[in-house]
Amino acid sequence: MKFLHEYRQRQDIERAARVIAKITTRPWTIMEVCGGQTHAIVKYGLQQFLPSAITLVHGPGCPVCVTPLEIIDQAIAIASRSDVIFCSFGDMLRVPGSAHDLLTVKARGGDVRMVYSPLHALAIARQNPQRKVVFFAVGFETTGPANAMAAFLAREQGLRNFSLLVSQFLVPPAIAAISGATDSQVDGYLAAGHVCAVTGFESYNVLADNFKVPIVVTGFEPLDILQGILMVVRQLERGEYLVQNQYARAVARTGNQRAQDMLRQVFEVTSQTWRGVGEIPASGLRLRAPFSALDARQLFAGERSSPCDTSGCISGEIMQGRKKPIECPHFGQRCQPQHPLGAPMVSSEGPCAAYYRYRTRVITSDAINNQTNTSANNLANTSAHEY
Amino acid sequence: MNIDCPLPVDTEETIRLGHGSGGELSQKLFRDYIHPYIKNPWLDRLHDSACLPFAGGRLAFTTDSFVVSPLFFPGGNIGELAVYGTVNDLAMSGARPMYLSCSLVLEEGLPLKTLARVMASMGRAAAQSGVQLVTGDTKVVERGKGDGLYINTAGVGVLEHERAIEPGAICAGDRILLSGDIGRHGMAVMASREGLAFDTPLQSDCAPLHGPVHDLLEAGIRVHCLRDLTRGGLATALVELARARGASFVLQESAVPICASVEGACELLGLDPFYVANEGRFVVFVAPEDEPAALDILHRHTVSAASRTIGQVTAVGRPDVVLTNVLGCERLLDLLPGEQLPRIC
Numbered sequence: 185m186k187f188l189h190e191y192r193q194r195q196d197i198e199r200a201a202r203v204i205a206k207i208t209t210r211p212w213t214i215m216e217v218c219g220g221q222t223h224a225i226v227k228y229g230l231q232q233f234l235p236s237a238i239t240l241v242h243g244p245g246c247p248v249c250v251t252p253l254e255i256i257d258q259a260i261a262i263a264s265r266s267d268v269i270f271c272s273f274g275d276m277l278r279v280p281g282s283a284h285d286l287l288t289v290k291a292r293g294g295d296v297r298m299v300y301s302p303l304h305a306l307a308i309a310r311q312n313p314q315r316k317v318v319f320f321a322v323g324f325e326t327t328g329p330a331n332a333m334a335a336f337l338a339r340e341q342g343l344r345n346f347s348l349l350v351s352q353f354l355v356p357p358a359i360a361a362i363s364g365a366t367d368s369q370v371d372g373y374l375a376a377g378h379v380c381a382v383t384g385f386e387s388y389n390v391l392a393d394n395f396k397v398p399i400v401v402t403g404f405e406p407l408d409i410l411q412g413i414l415m416v417v418r419q420l421e422r423g424e425y426l427v428q429n430q431y432a433r434a435v436a437r438t439g440n441q442r443a444q445d446m447l448r449q450v451f452e453v454t455s456q457t458w459r460g461v462g463e464i465p466a467s468g469l470r471l472r473a474p475f476s477a478l479d480a481r482q483l484f485a486g487e488r489s490s491p492c493d494t495s496g497c498i499s500g501e502i503m504q505g506r507k508k509p510i511e512c513p514h515f516g517q518r519c520q521p522q523h524p525l526g527a528p529m530v531s532s533e534g535p536c537a538a539y540y541r542y543r544t545r546v547i548t549s550d551a552i553n554n555q556t557n558t559s560a561n562n563l564a565n566t567s568a569h570e571y
Numbered sequence: 572m573n574i575d576c577p578l579p580v581d582t583e584e585t586i587r588l589g590h591g592s593g594g595e596l597s598q599k600l601f602r603d604y605i606h607p608y609i610k611n612p613w614l615d616r617l618h619d620s621a622c623l624p625f626a627g628g629r630l631a632f633t634t635d636s637f638v639v640s641p642l643f644f645p646g647g648n649i650g651e652l653a654v655y656g657t658v659n660d661l662a663m664s665g666a667r668p669m670y671l672s673c674s675l676v677l678e679e680g681l682p683l684k685t686l687a688r689v690m691a692s693m694g695r696a697a698a699q700s701g702v703q704l705v706t707g708d709t710k711v712v713e714r715g716k717g718d719g720l721y722i723n724t725a726g727v728g729v730l731e732h733e734r735a736i737e738p739g740a741i742c743a744g745d746r747i748l749l750s751g752d753i754g755r756h757g758m759a760v761m762a763s764r765e766g767l768a769f770d771t772p773l774q775s776d777c778a779p780l781h782g783p784v785h786d787l788l789e790a791g792i793r794v795h796c797l798r799d800l801t802r803g804g805l806a807t808a809l810v811e812l813a814r815a816r817g818a819s820f821v822l823q824e825s826a827v828p829i830c831a832s833v834e835g836a837c838e839l840l841g842l843d844p845f846y847v848a849n850e851g852r853f854v855v856f857v858a859p860e861d862e863p864a865a866l867d868i869l870h871r872h873t874v875s876a877a878s879r880t881i882g883q884v885t886a887v888g889r890p891d892v893v894l895t896n897v898l899g900c901e902r903l904l905d906l907l908p909g910e911q912l913p914r915i916c
Binding site: 291 | 585586587589595596765766767834838841896897898899900901902903905907908909913914915916
């Protein structure tokens with residue numbers, strides 16, 4: 185298939201890896217920002233092609249994982265109402281709130297529907313004028329334009345029974361927060377290609393300048409990622425910190441102007457809480473005043489609760505690249521896809537789900553490197569699921 | 572460690588959609604809530620059909636229910652599924668399918684024309700499969716208490732040989748053959764249900780499989796086990812067999828055919844084609860010496876013309892399925908916790 189198989193050829197991967205090994209003279213830590221990249225790295229075992237001096241750490245780019253518990257609890261409370269049809273992308277349905285998840289609400293009789301597009305939720309609202317239809321508008325800059333379009337059309341069509349529970353995040357402020365942390369170990373970034381397909385990458389120049397880090401806009405296939413790493417390492421070895429575009433087949437410097445226009449028309453930038461990380465200024469989106477009648481957070485303000493996260497999930501540490509999933513004491517033990525303690529074990533972009541799903545029969549090099557860690561020892565002793 | 576922390580999913584004591592996915596929740600449902608109450612030697616074999624002693628010979632007996640939505644989808648409909656599904660379950664135990672029952676649960680408001688279309692399809696499918704629909708039942712439920720039409724079929728077949736074709740017969744060294752590309756049915760139904768349009772239309776692979784199985788057995792191929800790939804896809808079927816036998820399988824990812832339209836749709840939605848449903852594909856475990864002859868026979872049938880070897884049984888005693896990917900890395904295949912859910916972006 186075009187744009188897939190030609191980026192999965194072993195000889196090309198090995199060639200890129202050889203160049204990386206040749207030019208690497210000292211240890212570097214590189215963060216892949218997007219959960220989709222994390223899955224590709226683990227699925228294809230890309231770390232094994234890299235020199236040991238290169239450490240890859242995972243970033244905050246899983247929208248399911250960073251949605252705050254408070255919003256998930258509010259979603260569960262809204263979905264539990266008998267007068268509501270609650271529409272969500274599939275990923276969100278299994279994410280545990282303080283007590284349970286949206287699939288549990290559905291099993292108990294709530295009208296929870298999985299949709300593939302916010303426009304599908306809009307159609308459900310048109311078909312059910314007597315019910316309140318709420319769409320869980322979660323995501324980064326990638327989902328924002330379609331969510332904005334749904335809000336725009338709902339207002340234009342005068343739909344009074346449609347609203348959005350918005351949990352939209354912006355990536356560059358998160359990179360700034362991670363780079364600005366005093367204990368940041370990250371030397372360079374692989375920026376998320378699909379985010380930049382919407383936004384372009386000119387706004388990343390400020391980040392590269394301010395924090396003296398190379399940022400390479402990178403795709404999601406194995407060769408994309410190796411090429412992205414090569415471009416970052418080359419800059420690091422030269423002492424450069426530029427924004428470069430590895431994913432030129434999909435990303436233009438200025439992005440998708442129509443999508444950006446739609447975003448600006450419907451949303452405005454606001455402070456946002458990232459689950460496990462905390463509040464990051466100007467890192468989220470909320471509906472602008474003309475669209476406030478569509479804001480489910482306000483319409484169902486009475487459904488807010490005090491979130492209670494006693495799960496033990498260390499998603500914040502993992503999403504900021506400070507720990508790897510196998511360093512979590514619960515990974516593969518109390519926390520498995522069948523009973524996740526947190527979103528990173530649920531989402532198809534979650535790093536813990538990636539490590540669990542693509543685990544190998546032999547103990548990984550990561551586990552060997554962390555053998556003093558309780559989790560790694562537990563994993564090594566697990567007979568049914570050896571890593 | 573806070574061991575009192577509530578585990579959000581596992582503590583629920585109600586049926587969830589995931590219990591019907593064929594994955595880990597389905598296994599747990601069977602293991603904890605069904606099997607303990609009806610244990611017997613035939614059920615314990617965990618095969619598609621029960622092979623029962625009868626009048627000096629053996630009968631295969633099976634049942635299945637069909638709850639697909641929409642009722643009509645590209646490449647098939649619920650009526651064909653109901654016949655082929657049960658015919659295939661019988662074939663997978665090495666039996667010649669003979670007689671089927673048909674129990675209909677009809678929802679108030681279902682157009683009679685729709686019922687007639689479904690029944691006509693069932694009649695054609697039965698004729699194509701060489702079986703007779705010999706008994707049945709109808710029930711009607713109130714509007715809103717069904718998806719228009721549910722069908723249950725049971726089937727009886729005859730075992731015309733002495734061999735035990737079941738998970739317990741799988742041996743180290745066996746070759747694992749796959750009868751064609753995977754994921755067509757699941758993606759066709761999903762695309763039809765959700766109104767997803769792809770450049771290349773997706774067609775279900777819904778088909779009867781008794782023909783190639785019959786010829787394999789007639790030719791004396793040492794078939795150790797057969798399994799049709801239904802809900803849960805190739806990965807789920809193989810993990811179940813590995814667990815049932817206590818055997819280790821190694822697969823080559825590049826050897827598993829996936830058509831471009833299924834691959835593209837899965838990439839777009841973030842789904843793994845190894846876990847997407849099929850209705851006209853099966854795997855065959857054969858002795859290594861018989862691999863070329865078995866492939867030759869399979870290639871003569873339209874439904875299995877694209878058969879190929881995808882892996883082998885490496886050891887008995889260690890129940891796992893290892894997939895070697897295109898870059899030479901290995902990963903374990905496992906049962907999914909529930910339904911596959913499309914990703915956000």
